[in-house]
Amino acid sequence: MGQTIGFSFVDLVEGVKDGHFYALKRILCHDREGRQEAQTEVEMHQMFNHPNVLSLVAHAFVDHGAKTEAWLLLPYMRKGSLWSVLEKLRDKGSSMPEKQILQIFRGICSGLKAIHDKGYAHRDIKPTNVLLDEDDRPVLMDLGSMNRARIEVRGSREAMTIQDWAAQRCTISYRAPELFNVESHCIIDERTDIWSLGCVLYCMMMLEGPYDLIFQKGDSVALAVQNPVSIPPSCRYSEGLQMLLSSIMVSNPQERPNINWVLDQVQDLQSRSPNTQTNMV
Incomplete structure (x- = not known):
């Protein structure tokens, strides 16, 4: 049980x-x-x-x-985690409609915005940490890894401390590139969540995380995240959604957008999709 x-x-x-x-x-x-x-x-x-x-x-x-x-x-959320929903789709050889992806993703972004607006970061965003209720409303859970959004790293000892902490608390295949090799003098901020958010969007589109297979094969995720994410040519989703994914999953945290930008893009995509009426909130 x-x-x-x-x-x-x-x-x-x-x-x-x-x-x-x-x-x-x-x-x-x-x-x-x-x-x-x-x-x-x-x-x-x-x-x-x-x-x-x-x-x-x-x-x-x-x-x-x-x-x-x-x-x-x-x-208690009856539908379980986003991961369990995606797994069922994968077992059926089915996929999630773009409209549903946008609706769920927008809710995830809204929850994340609430966290970032308070000056915190979640640090472990992944499909198993998103619960869904009957109406597909996503809810972010497992707030045990949360900490202040902005972490100033001063020196190699602090860098190692953060790196070790990330290795324990931030799931490897959803972990932002800057957490694998923490630089001696840098600022880690809430945009580690944006990277993980991109991995979640990828997972909703492809029914597996972008680095799940690399991790399962025993290859280096740390190395893989240094390269831009590749979207399989077989991807059937709109160019707009694919572009959103590419713009979120940027290896350099300085070039990665913040949650407000992502939310704006999602709302923009929702308003552009064919059946606009049902998307009006």
Whole structure:
């Protein structure tokens, strides 16, 4: 029933009073640092009240002798993750209509904008961290890796610390190029999320992440992300959507757009698509 995510378990529970279903995430805190991390995750949830960022219904810290568990009660999304939806499409030999891609992607961007507007970055955007409700409303989850958007790296020791942290917390095939080899004097900002967002868009179009196969084959993702992403010639989506993908997945973070620009482009594509009426929000 419970699925293990690092040191956490997620169970489906039913509310006695309201009959609603919830996801109960139990995080095992092995030490004070672990407890602090769980506390931070709780605080990150509490910072947002946005339809595209997963809300926290309630939380508690439960002590078992020396060990502590953090319990986070979260809304249960029946459709599951974006990844599970894409996997089902792939198994059927089907694909996601462009209109649906744009609708879901726009929601993901709105949630990310809310996070960036508060001066934070998510740092682990990927299809398994996007939940979908019945109406295809996407919700960003797993706020445990979030931190301040702007990280100033001063010196090689700090660079290594960030690099090690990224290796643990930022999923390899969705990790931005600048996190593989962190430079000694640089600024890492929220545009690491924009790269990951591009990987998610690619995944919605191709039903697999751009670097999933490279990782599975055991080849170097660090090397692969230095080159512009290649869109397979067989891609059937509009030129506009393909251009959006290419403009998001830019290896140099300085040339990568910010979330407002991406959101503008998505809305522009939505207004240009054939059945405009249904796209009006």
